[in-house]
Amino acid sequence: MMPNNTESSKWPAPLRTLDSRLADVVREYVKDTDDPPGIAAVHTRVVARMGQAGPRSSRRLLLAATGVAATAICAATAFAVYHRDAALSAQPTHAAGAGVTEALLPTIPPAPTPSLAPPGTASIRLGELPSVLPAGRVDLLGQASAVLSTDGRASGRAQDGKTEIVLARGNLELHVLPRAPGQTFTVVAGLYKFTVMGTSFTVSQTRSRLELVVSEGRVSVSRGSKLLATVGAGGTWAVALNSVASSGLRQAEVRGQTREASTPAARAPGFVHDRECGQLAAGKNAREALLCYEEQAVQPGLAGETAQYELARLLRDTFASPERALAAFKDQRARFPKGALRTEADLSIIELLPRLGRHAEAMGEIEQFLAAHPKSQRRGELHLMRGNIFREVLHDLNRAEREYASAAESGGRVGDDSRFMRAVCLETLGRVEEAGKAFQDYLRQDGTAHREEAERRLEHLRP
Amino acid sequence: MNTRTADSETQRPLIARCVGGEDRAWRDLCREYCPIASRFLRRMGVPPNDLEDACQEVFVQVFRYLPHFEPRADFRTWLYKLCLSQASRVRRRRRVHEALHWLLRRDSTAMGAAEEPEWSVSMITRRVNQALDRMKPMHRVVLVLYEFEGIEGEGIARILHCPPATIRRRLHYARQEFESFLRAGTAEEGKS
Numbered sequence: 001m002m003p004n005n006t007e008s009s010k011w012p013a014p015l016r017t018l019d020s021r022l023a024d025v026v027r028e029y030v031k032d033t034d035d036p037p038g039i040a041a042v043h044t045r046v047v048a049r050m051g052q053a054g055p056r057s058s059r060r061l062l063l064a065a066t067g068v069a070a071t072a073i074c075a076a077t078a079f080a081v082y083h084r085d086a087a088l089s090a091q092p093t094h095a096a097g098a099g100v101t102e103a104l105l106p107t108i109p110p111a112p113t114p115s116l117a118p119p120g121t122a123s124i125r126l127g128e129l130p131s132v133l134p135a136g137r138v139d140l141l142g143q144a145s146a147v148l149s150t151d152g153r154a155s156g157r158a159q160d161g162k163t164e165i166v167l168a169r170g171n172l173e174l175h176v177l178p179r180a181p182g183q184t185f186t187v188v189a190g191l192y193k194f195t196v197m198g199t200s201f202t203v204s205q206t207r208s209r210l211e212l213v214v215s216e217g218r219v220s221v222s223r224g225s226k227l228l229a230t231v232g233a234g235g236t237w238a239v240a241l242n243s244v245a246s247s248g249l250r251q252a253e254v255r256g257q258t259r260e261a262s263t264p265a266a267r268a269p270g271f272v273h274d275r276e277c278g279q280l281a282a283g284k285n286a287r288e289a290l291l292c293y294e295e296q297a298v299q300p301g302l303a304g305e306t307a308q309y310e311l312a313r314l315l316r317d318t319f320a321s322p323e324r325a326l327a328a329f330k331d332q333r334a335r336f337p338k339g340a341l342r343t344e345a346d347l348s349i350i351e352l353l354p355r356l357g358r359h360a361e362a363m364g365e366i367e368q369f370l371a372a373h374p375k376s377q378r379r380g381e382l383h384l385m386r387g388n389i390f391r392e393v394l395h396d397l398n399r400a401e402r403e404y405a406s407a408a409e410s411g412g413r414v415g416d417d418s419r420f421m422r423a424v425c426l427e428t429l430g431r432v433e434e435a436g437k438a439f440q441d442y443l444r445q446d447g448t449a450h451r452e453e454a455e456r457r458l459e460h461l462r463p
Numbered sequence: 464m465n466t467r468t469a470d471s472e473t474q475r476p477l478i479a480r481c482v483g484g485e486d487r488a489w490r491d492l493c494r495e496y497c498p499i500a501s502r503f504l505r506r507m508g509v510p511p512n513d514l515e516d517a518c519q520e521v522f523v524q525v526f527r528y529l530p531h532f533e534p535r536a537d538f539r540t541w542l543y544k545l546c547l548s549q550a551s552r553v554r555r556r557r558r559v560h561e562a563l564h565w566l567l568r569r570d571s572t573a574m575g576a577a578e579e580p581e582w583s584v585s586m587i588t589r590r591v592n593q594a595l596d597r598m599k600p601m602h603r604v605v606l607v608l609y610e611f612e613g614i615e616g617e618g619i620a621r622i623l624h625c626p627p628a629t630i631r632r633r634l635h636y637a638r639q640e641f642e643s644f645l646r647a648g649t650a651e652e653g654k655s
Binding site: 014015022025028030032033235236306 | 506
């Protein structure tokens with residue numbers, strides 16, 4: 001019903017405060033998008049750009065720049081639209097890094113090459129031994145200009161035309177100079193390596209996430225000898241890291257011969273992305289998809305939980321292996337006891353157990369679920385399932401009838417089945433009057449699935 | 464004291480410092496409100512590739528017009544208004560880009576303009592985003608502000624310049640629309 005306009009002061013309770021599946025989805029979405037992937041890098045860059053632009057004394061300067069730039073914007077936009085593809089392969093320069101919106105801001109003017117740094121920037125010439133990069137803007141002479149976040153830690157070295165930056169944590173933005181053939185520039189973060197193909201890009205490393213944002217040119221991402229992706233201008237690449245990922249970073253630093261060389265290397269996650277697994281599953285490549293999800297499921301958090309859930313579903317639906325699916329769902333529940341997909345896992349377990357003949361366990365699971373989710377929308381379905389177990393397996397019709405009665409309020413097929421089965425139970429128990437009334441009630445409803453059978457049974461009950 | 468009043472009271476000195484030309488205040492303002500702006504822009508359908516530029520353009524507007532900002536007003540309300548305009552500009556621009564690409568017979572996804580990096584978001588987020596994309600814009604904005612941003616109905620009325628009763632009605636329909644699109648999306652995914 002449409003709300004009454006005059007009652008505008010009464011606002012409905014926000015969905016996230018309710019107890020329903022939709023509310024769960026809303027809560028999960030809010031949680032997920034409060035800090036979406038890539039957002040940290042966006043903030044850092046916007047704050048950095050605005051920090052450069054904003055405070056400086058005169059707003060007139062900005063307004064003037066905006067006015068002058070306004071005419072250029074149309075041309076620049078058209079240029080960007082028509083030639084953005086070409087920019088993918090264009091040789092990057094520092095000046096080319098400025099987007100259309102940057103034209104609005106008084107940015108630090110690019111210095112002539114080989115130094116890209118504005119005045120007052122720390123300069124470092126990388127050598128054979130690793131040098132620690134200071135936080136803030138730093139000019140890697142003849143190589144690149146970099147901006148390391150204040151909480152960041154990175155070191156770099158160069159040898160035989162090969163430059164390697166090791167990012168331990170934080171955010172590192174790089175504008176790399178064009179390189180001669182055979183010269184390489186790589187950024188190592190954990191077990192992942194980003195190889196620059198003449199570009200401007202940002203790598204962000206936190207405890208749980210490693211992210212690459214490419215502004216210009218291209219960057220290849222590899223792990224060990226395996227090429228994982230090549231990311232073009234405007235593209236991003238990210239990977240979730242588990243708690244041992246920081247140890248993976250230490251391993252990267254071992255190559256840089258830093259103080260932590262003695263730290264043991266730990267297993268690194270090496271995940272592939274959701275989309276790849278989904279594509280494999282959609283492409284009927286079930287075995288590959290299974291391996292893909294297995295690899296992903298090692299991750300912590302929602303990503304790992306989702307992968308584990310998908311893995312279990314694949315085992316159940318595609319491989320038709322209820323035992324393995326049950327084990328996978330139980331694994332998911334054990335690893336993510338408070339996860340977003342916990343309810344789904346519980347219900348899947350409940351559905352699988354009777355198929356494996358483990359009825360007692362199923363009854364226990366249903367009991368627990370109903371206690372934990374007294375208002376669950378699937379309550380009726382569970383009562384119906386319990387009623388079926390009581391009737392068919394345990395031959396306890398009294399209890400089966402009570403379960404069917406509990407499920408009878410539900411809508412749809414569940415309610416329909418429950419009402420019919422309750423009447424059948426009453427009939428079998430010899431409670432003729434009640435059974436007759438139950439069948440009559442059942443037949444009074446439209447579109448019932450067991451109409452003929454109910455009519456036949458009702459006919460038999462009549463004296 | 465409600466949250467909004469508390470918020471506007473804490474933001475007042477910061478805005479005064481910004482208007483006074485203090486470097487640090489400007490950074491603080493960006494740092495505090497950039498996450499709010501970018502989150503809201505994202506929920507309003509600005510693709511990840513355009514997010515940074517969109518967010519920056521919002522703050523350019525903030526920077527330009529902050530001296531004229533009424534200190535008693537709520538900064539967040541104003542920020543949401545700027546974000547809404549920006550999100551609509553991004554949508555328009557995308558439509559133009561797509562049209563140009565169609566004219567030039569190029570693959571619009573080659574630009575990466577509207578591509579969602581699906582691997583980087585959870586299944587639920589993807590489904591919700593799809594449902595939001597299918598909603599009417601006027602319903603979407605009310606739903607996002609009320610359900611996801613946690614803005615009260617009266618606050619939304621101020622942002623959208625509408626009577627509260629209108630917002631309430633839109634919220635009612637927005638919820639229905641959202642739920643049906645969400646269910647439809649889930650069902651389609653299930654079939655595929």
